[in-house]
Amino acid sequence: MALITVTISGYPSSGKSTRTAQIYDFLSSASSPQPKVKAISDDDLATSDLRKLDSLQEKIARATLFIAVTRHIAKDTILIIDGMNYIKGFRYQLYCKAQEAGVRVTTVYVLATPDQCRKWNDERGDGKRHKPQASNVKPSSMVCWDAPLFTIPWDDPTPPLECISDAVTTGIVKPPNIGTQVTPKAPTDALRTQEHMTHALVSALMAAQAAGPLGGPIILTIDTLEPSSNTSANDSSVLRVRLKLPHRALTLSGL
Template identity: 35%
Template sequence: MPLILISGYPCAGKTYRSEQLLNFLTTKIASSTDPRVTKLKVHHITTENLGLSRTAYHAARPEKDARATEMSAVKRLLNRDTIVIADGLNYIKGFRYQMNCEAKAVQTPSCVVHVGTPVDKCREVNARRLSGEDKTEAYSEEDFENLVFRYEEPNGMARWDSPLFTVVLDDETPPFEQIWEAMVGSDGQAKIVRPNAATVLKPAMEQNYLYELDKQTSDIVNQITSWQKDHPGEDGGEVTITGVENHVQLPVTPLSLPQLQRIRRQFISLNRQHNLDKGRISLLFVDYLNDTVHG
């Protein structure tokens, strides 16, 4: 059943909203007479029930471990009869992309709920927690500002953030019915999501797959870099990639080589174990580039 990702600034009220959603879903299931609905279960994954501390965001290694812990919990619980609410920062779009891939791998839909509390209000809440007796729910000022700076707001135009539901600070009627309709449906049967080439694991690794993954993505980066050198001062543009039908849509600001290499490394990391069809690597990388740059 569906994966519902909660995202927002630190201290935005994500847990409050996810608990509201949890109560709505459990009530909806309990009041139904449809056996396809009554068999559903809801799991609420939080920082607390995963045993994670907010101090994990003070350094890169524990932060990476915290994300891995959340990912493992989602993979363990996600199945056809379970709705998983992943309540966390979920602030990195690459991580949300991975979560989307995990949902597709079990042929179930996913969505993102963005708790859109203004950063000044979040800062005020964190300061109040820091000055209170129980500081376990607070972030250090340095960590708070760093997380706000690095937050990559969900964008409904990106496939991994769609459908996107935004809940503003004073919203007394969050779109829970719309979430239910999109994720479960009026008939109580979640839509079956067809896995794409990027989420289906093949039984055996194709020969030279990692070599092709590295070579084809590197070739595309080189073609983009070369095009930008030949078209200095142009605002955006389309780069035709050899052997790929889709074009790379460049932003107004030219992409630097470090930016391109970072996106390339993200794509390789996400697909290292997915054993993509070698004939589709370039196409999927072009799509990923466009989504990342314009997402």
């Protein structure tokens, strides 16, 4: 379905959790088919306090949040990420993860003035105050990892919930690029199979060279199954290889 990244500009305490609750309630009450909606926040992951310490602890908090996103991201789930998300590199990391999973990306930018955020932060009585020097990078609709971008002013009582819902349910799913595509892994017995085929091919070449004149076109018949293979006899196990050999003797080391 979608991946919604809730981002803020300026200081913390801008009201992003309030906007997350509004979006969550609206999407959860959507008409049939009922989407699965999941919200992830620093409070849920118990990483809010880490962001108040130093840059190293904040990196740990972001890594914890990204692991939670990786765990819950799915095509049948609308995932709302309620965190600081002020670093564009981290938003790009979320974007790449969404591309890999084949889901949509939407950024909600909660706009509040630094003075208003500072005032709300000072008035908090829940023990969740943030350090006032927290950095901020404003998202931009001009870059792919922030688009489509919805900007909600802090004093707007009616955010564009309908437009956000359309973006996460019917918007364009951006195709994965080379960097986000999952590379298929080789079978666990790939090396053993390669060694068997190489030995069989070399043995067939040496036998053919000993049986006939040197050089010219030749067709080799190779058994692709190892002697210990449990594959049934009905399976195709013969490979025919057409080669043109040089008019000279080929040594075992050369092959």
